[in-house]
Amino acid sequence: MSNRYAIILAAGQGTRMKSKLYKVLHPVCGKPMVEHVLEQVKHVNMSEVVTVVGHGAELVQAQLGERSEFVLQAEQLGTAHAVMQAKDRLQNKDGITLVVCGDTPLITAETMSSLIQHHEEQQAKATILTAHQENPAGYGRIIRDEAGLVKRIVEHKDANDEELAVQEVNTGTYCFDNRALFEALDKVNNDNVQGEYYLPDVIEILQSEGETIGAFQTPLGSETLGVNDRVALSQAERLMKARINEQHMRNGVSLIDPENTYISSEAVIGRDTVIYPGTVILGKTTIGEDCIIGPNSEVKDSKIVDRTTVKQSVVHDSDVGSDVNIGPFAHIRPQSAIADEVKIGNFVEIKKANFGKGSKASHLSYIGDAEVGANVNIGCGSITVNYDGKNKHLTTIEDNVFIGCNSNLVAPVTVGKGAYVAAGSTITKNVPGEALSIARARQENKEGYASKLNK
Numbered sequence: 001m002s003n004r005y006a007i008i009l010a011a012g013q014g015t016r017m018k019s020k021l022y023k024v025l026h027p028v029c030g031k032p033m034v035e036h037v038l039e040q041v042k043h044v045n046m047s048e049v050v051t052v053v054g055h056g057a058e059l060v061q062a063q064l065g066e067r068s069e070f071v072l073q074a075e076q077l078g079t080a081h082a083v084m085q086a087k088d089r090l091q092n093k094d095g096i097t098l099v100v101c102g103d104t105p106l107i108t109a110e111t112m113s114s115l116i117q118h119h120e121e122q123q124a125k126a127t128i129l130t131a132h133q134e135n136p137a138g139y140g141r142i143i144r145d146e147a148g149l150v151k152r153i154v155e156h157k158d159a160n161d162e163e164l165a166v167q168e169v170n171t172g173t174y175c176f177d178n179r180a181l182f183e184a185l186d187k188v189n190n191d192n193v194q195g196e197y198y199l200p201d202v203i204e205i206l207q208s209e210g211e212t213i214g215a216f217q218t219p220l221g222s223e224t225l226g227v228n229d230r231v232a233l234s235q236a237e238r239l240m241k242a243r244i245n246e247q248h249m250r251n252g253v254s255l256i257d258p259e260n261t262y263i264s265s266e267a268v269i270g271r272d273t274v275i276y277p278g279t280v281i282l283g284k285t286t287i288g289e290d291c292i293i294g295p296n297s298e299v300k301d302s303k304i305v306d307r308t309t310v311k312q313s314v315v316h317d318s319d320v321g322s323d324v325n326i327g328p329f330a331h332i333r334p335q336s337a338i339a340d341e342v343k344i345g346n347f348v349e350i351k352k353a354n355f356g357k358g359s360k361a362s363h364l365s366y367i368g369d370a371e372v373g374a375n376v377n378i379g380c381g382s383i384t385v386n387y388d389g390k391n392k393h394l395t396t397i398e399d400n401v402f403i404g405c406n407s408n409l410v411a412p413v414t415v416g417k418g419a420y421v422a423a424g425s426t427i428t429k430n431v432p433g434e435a436l437s438i439a440r441a442r443q444e445n446k447e448g449y450a451s452k453l454n455k
Contacts, residue, residue, distance in 0.1 A: 003095030010102030011054030022056030043109035078196030124214035131221035139169035171224035373399035
């Protein structure tokens with residue numbers, strides 16, 4: 001197998017996006033477009049990947065990190081000029097070079113591999129990835145000869161009526177013999193209205209030299225969608241969402257309403273889990289088997305084990321065990337660890353807390369910066385008072401503790417194993433194990449006082 005190289009074009013600012021964020025960093029299903037492209041390129045086993053950066057170079061490099069080499073296109077003078085920036089790295093190497101745009105997030109490794117295979121079979125110097133478009137307005141048309149080889153690419157504005165009827169279009173993704181590519185790039189000029197150096201001109205140069213030019217038509221034209229504005233971005237989001245959701249359903253996950261379910265491309269979900277409408281699953285989330293998520297829940301960068309229910313709630317950056325019930329309307333904030341068989345009920349907020357097996361906070365409580373043991377019951381309206389205005393402090397609640405309703409545990413404080421805290425208490429000192437702690441004002445009834453007030 002020949003050496004394979006990839007050049008990802010990611011230098012454009014994307015003025016039509018009308019955004020402060022550089023175009024290729026706009027997310028599709030939670031991941032920047034250029035990230036999608038790089039991941040698929042990596043699956044094709046490239047010897048070297050070079051990303052051409054320009055606007056927002058530092059941000060793009062920070063996003064892709066060490067997975068790619070980078071070259072700078074300081075001035076955007078066209079696609080051929082962009083590819084030329086990789087000349088010092090690649091020009092003297094034998095092999096095949098794939099050129100793909102960083103704003104085509106839907107393109108797959110399978111399509112790239114098929115393009116390369118077709119290129120090799122045709123023994124071509126260049127092969128164009130094409131697609132069928134029902135409405136090809138604005139696209140360059142692929143004109144083939146009787147043998148099926150590319151005769152020429154005709155831009156829309158230059159096409160005659162017969163050529164305008166052609167529905168096979170140039171997608172902007174190419175495969176080249178590497179040496180032939182850089183030799184031809186030296187011959188490209190900018191004698192055009194825009195004064196730019198265009199990569200399709202390489203095709204004409206190679207054709208004029210008698211070289212074979214191939215074309216591979218992808219069966220899924222939607223893969224080649226280039227995102228240039230917010231309308232196309234929404235189309236890419238919709239198509240990517242449908243692809244991700246279909247994959248999960250085929251893997252045994254039930255999506256009650258796929259059109260209203262949003263799942264990250266990095267999420268892993270076990271079989272027989274049911275996802276209800278309005279659910280958003282973000283980042284590197286892992287959900288086990290037989291879970292129920294939603295409706296209207298958000299899970300981000302979290303791990304949820306088997307048979308757990310998250311109903312109308314938010315879970316961020318946390319670990320949740322098996323057989324857990326969360327919600328409705330609960331909030332699991334970052335750095336929380338919820339053990340097996342826990343109940344986190346309505347309007348309960350957990351923050352940076354470890355919650356032991358079988359423990360319960362059924363309603364209207366805040367548990368922050370806490371270590372909660374096993375089989376603890378936290379009554380309605382109870383709070384760990386963790387912040388003194390300057391620092392956060394830890395509350396420790398040991399196993400088998402009962403916290404009565406409307407209790408304040410003023411940290412740092414420990415409630416010992418098996419202890420009881422009476423309802424309405426404000427606990428400022430440690431509670432020994434097996435003790436009953438009462439910390440509230442003594443009730444006093446003044447008989448007949450109301451009638452005096454009424455006078």
